[in-house]
Amino acid sequence: MKTMRFFIWMFGFVSLSLSAFSQTSRAYLLQEADEYFKAGRYWDAFFRYRECAKLPEFESESKISEQVTNSSHAMYLTQKFKDYNAMRKYEPAKTNLIELISMNPNDPNRGELPKITLAQGAELQRLAWRQNTPQATADMLKRAIMFYHQAIREGLMDESIAVTIKQCEASIKDTGVPDNAPIMASDPAQNSKTTVTSAQSLAPVASPRKASATPPTVIILPSEQGSSTTKEN
Structure with missing residues (x-):
């Protein structure tokens, strides 16, 4: 009897142990x-x-x-x-x-986030000198500087960024545009496209010629040589 109780106790103990181990x-x-x-x-x-x-x-x-x-x-x-x-x-x-x-x-x-921001600034700086006006060039350089500062705030520690910012500031002075001038266009290419579209929409468009409801009058004129010609009104 004692042996049976022992085996039952051992079986219960092993079952609980296996359950706990499984969990x-x-x-x-x-x-x-x-x-x-x-x-x-x-x-x-x-x-x-x-x-x-x-x-x-x-x-x-x-x-x-x-x-x-x-x-x-x-x-x-x-x-x-x-x-x-x-x-x-x-x-x-x-x-x-x-x-x-x-x-x-x-x-x-x-860690790629500030690197992407840095790349955005570099792209704007590269495209700045392709703009048609000094104002557009200065605007794009200012936006590039904003991206460079944002990359620093996002944790990118690179001494070359400060040098690049100074280069952009010097380039803005070369354009002759005042530093305190507001940014006129956030996307010069898009604004250029909008201007073209607006100009096209304002251009006069000739209306198609409508056929007259009244048939033309044909007048037969006598010719000096006896032949006749026709004339339309």
């Missing part, structure tokens, strides 16, 4: 998924969260289903950011990256 192991799966997401390994995080969502002890965890969706969306944002950045479409690249960082502040691509 500990499954809790580790969720922790692992969180670490994957934090490290930007969204593919691994997606499948680990989905695996956890199938376990009974996590059925009440709404966070897991949300993280399955977040992991999928983070993969999408990462790919869009990389594609736009490779094509040098900096504005949409930055938009996707900012949304990605808002989901995961530890995303490994977060």
Whole structure:
């Protein structure tokens, strides 16, 4: 009898131990998924969260289903950011990256944000000298300076940025435009296109000629040589 009780006690103890071990192991799966997401390994995080969502002890965890969706969306944002950045479409690249960082502040691509801002400033500085007027050139250089300062605020520590800003300021003086003059055009190319469109819309357009409802009158005039000619009114 004592032997039977001992075996029953041992069986219960082993069952509880296995259950506790199983729960500990499954809790580790969720922790692992969180670490994957934090490290930007969204593919691994997606499948680990989905695996956890199938376990009974996590059925009440709404966070897991949300993280399955977040992991999928983070993969999408990462790919869009990389594609736009490779094509040098900096504005949409930055938009996707900012949304990605808002989901995961530890995303490994977060350091690319000030670099994109720096590239935006460099592009404006390069295009400034292609403008048709000194005002447009100065405006674009001022916008480039704004991007350079923003890159510094975003955490980019590079001594060459200060040198570049001074070069832009010197170039603005060369244009002869006062430093305190307001920026007239945020996008000279777009404004130029708008001006052309407006001019075209204001240009007079000839209306199509309408056919007369009254038929023309034909007059037969006598000719000196006996022949006749016709004349239309």
